[in-house]
Amino acid sequence: MFDSVSAAASPISATLPAALVAAAAHLVPRLAAHAAESDYDGGFPSREFDWLRAADLLTGPLPAALGGASLVQPEHTLPLLMLLKHLGRGNLAVGRVYEGHTNALQLIGRFGTPAQQQRYAADAHAGHLFGVWNTEAADGVKLEPLPGGRYRLQGSKTFGSGAGHVTRPLLTAALPDGGWQMLVLPADAQPPTYDASFWQPLGMRASASFRVDLSGLEIGSDDLLGQPGDYYRQPWFSGGAIRFAAVQLGAAEALFDTARDFLRGLGRTDDPYQRQRLGEMAILVESGHQWLHGAAAHAGRPAAIEQAEATVAYANMVRTAIEEVCLRVLQLAERSVGARGLLRPHPLERLHRDLTHYLRQPAPDAALADAGRFALLQTAPAHELWHVD
Template sequence: MPESIALITPSVSVASAEALAAALAPRLLAQAAHSDVEGGFPTREFGWLREAGLLAAPLPVALGGSGLGETAHTAALLSTLRHIGRGNLAVGRVYEGHVNALQLLQRFGQPAQVARWAQEAAQGHLFGVWNTEAHDGVKLEPLPDGRFRLHGSKTFGSGAGHVTRPLLTAALPDGGWQMLILPADEQVPRYASEFWQPLGMRASASFRIDFAGLEIGTEDLLGQPGDYYRQPWFSGGAIRFAAVQAGGAEAVFDETRRFLQRLGRTNDPYQRQRLGEMSLLIAQAQHWLQAAAGVAARPDAATAAEATVAHANLMRSAIEDICLRVLPLAERCVGARGLLRPEPFERLHRDLTHYLRQPAPDAALADAGRYALEQTSPAYQLWQP
């Protein structure tokens, strides 16, 4: 291990990372309205995360992190993501991509690569995962000197212009899919900010990004072709974004209760009924996060990939349903008055509604049903090792 890496000491423990995220949530929420601009980015907020050591936290302790990204600490990771989502869903979206990239590079990278990228993360580089593309997706052209030239573009590249180490998937000439980590501060792509005119999540800067003509070396390739789609990590990773969404639902709950307390509406029997329903939903979301962390941290989570993926699909489906039920209850609680700025509900509604539109929700639930139909064990054993 390079001496410069060995000298890095972990800035936070797993427990303190979770506590720091919880403490940051109110600051993130207070700042969110100022960051809610099309084409903008929560630069100040990521400065806070960087100062708190949360960008390096998913790294192993030996590489300057807290080990937050390790399977054994999945519960703490999901709680950390939930707290950041509670503060600002756009920040949570980009931070979840950062965590995803760090987990992928640790899982599939060579030791020298992991050490190099870990050092860059510890130095403050922001990582992300840009996989979504349209008809003109990213392709890798092998060059005579052993390097590769990129062609094509990605869509919904969250953190565009601020993520300096994006992890991309690219098509090889033989049809395989190869991961790479682009040094985007040296090989600078072209960002099309006009692509991003969203309903919500304005501050996530999820632009269309053109990589045509950029070149990388073999040291920038991550893993083997097809590794990105290996299960249970590809589909099972949905529990991370669902944790951020659950944080968004908690923010809606907290702000609804604050609004009613401020107006002295706590004795209204209908408001109490709605808050009871919302409390039930929030508790369900929290239980789902605990259950998902337990399944993901099982010793056989990788070998029992189908069960792990099926449970993750159930969890993401449940969290989506919970959020979609919390939102109209909150609207009825606060009425038209509560949906006027500077109250946060209008932004929270837009951001959470937009963020819930993750790929293939129906297919995810159908796949969980397929798995259940193929099993013969009773329901109480269905998700057990």
């Protein structure tokens, strides 16, 4: 733990991205073994995030100069996606909340002032959990200017993942002129009102994605992040879909492993139909893995930011392809294990619920249509469409 002054003067030695990927992979058995313990309404994997803190995973997205591993830099996209995949393989709720933590620190690194980057790096090293709460409730969040450079929040967010545990949520709020402003709320000092009754889902119960009422909370101008509209700037807004796709693929890998273990336990490894299903599942999981490699290569191109439309279209293909991989793996796993494998407390029952719920990301049809729109507007042949700067 250190303050922002010491962070600026004496950066902590950065951990290599590969070491963090290995640390996440090492945690997978423990995450999976304890996942059922927080699988209840209002649950949250608090102990698991203590493990992530101890493994330096909460500081991994920070730049090396601030004691991180620069995981969110384009050249480290593949290690970041592999890390997210491992966490999703261990516990999908952990992967979901960690992806939000990563997203928030990435936005701070991109749009924050140097002083803000120092300040929030110190918070990350002190163990604070970040997140992004963007989905509006009916009474969407508004930012009211007050005298003395202060602001008052009014309104609510829904799907506030990690509610009550995320202490540095990044929010969007409407300004009086209609602009959308990012801010980081010190939720430990200015706690919102959480409505846990909102979150009664099919799966992902441990993500604690409550309704969050921010009405009456006050922040200062130094809590505002970037300029109005920055949150929706492309390719970063839509291009970030590759991160949640990586978490989803991790759960598909866990389904594959769990279904295979179930069949081995029953001595069904010689059944030709089970072999056929496992073969198809193996192809699907590996194809998802290759999509992540493609996503990392595309995000790391020198022209990825300038060619924002191409970057977004590719990310939309990735999320669509991995969604289809996951849906098909779910179906094949169901058929492989039958009714017995979908009974509690078998882990496949929870995995099935969690992945089914987490796959419901916003606007899947629009994402696919956007990829098609981009392809229709191009004249390059198919073999060059995604691979030429």
